[in-house]
Amino acid sequence: MEHISFADIGWHVPVGSRADLDLATESPPDRPGRKFLVDGTAGFYTQMVRLPPGFEAPSHRHDHAEVFMVLEGSCAFNGTAMVAYDTVVVDADESYGFVAGPDGVHFLVTRQAIASFTEDA
Numbered sequence: 001m002e003h004i005s006f007a008d009i010g011w012h013v014p015v016g017s018r019a020d021l022d023l024a025t026e027s028p029p030d031r032p033g034r035k036f037l038v039d040g041t042a043g044f045y046t047q048m049v050r051l052p053p054g055f056e057a058p059s060h061r062h063d064h065a066e067v068f069m070v071l072e073g074s075c076a077f078n079g080t081a082m083v084a085y086d087t088v089v090v091d092a093d094e095s096y097g098f099v100a101g102p103d104g105v106h107f108l109v110t111r112q113a114i115a116s117f118t119e120d121a
Helices: none
Strands: 033-039 046-050 056-061 066-077 080-085 087-090 098-111
Touching: none
Parallel strands: none
Antiparallel strands: 033 046, 046 098, 056 098, 066 080, 066 087, 066 098
16 A cells, blocks of 8 residues: 655646656646556556646547546536546547636546657648
8 A cells, every 4th residue: 555645746737758857857836747556556657737817739549548536627628628536448549638727727637558749630
């Protein structure tokens, strides 16, 4: 069993590739941020992402399926409105995009592997 303290994990700047990660630089509170909460323990990868109002994630896909749950705020996920605790399961290689609502959005993503990021053309 592993206990993870949310407060002990810093918000880093989200990037598309793990090779570009800079975990030492803290993302300011009004900018996009991500926390890796579980990074491979028992085969799970869980991250929390925070996005400011109006932030648009372009259409993209990952090579692994994921569970995406809104925790705070809202977003339009592939055009469908989502609010706190709304959840979507995304299959591997399924394209999606979203736009953060007027109060921004915090969401949780869970996968069973490190997933690649491919922006759609």
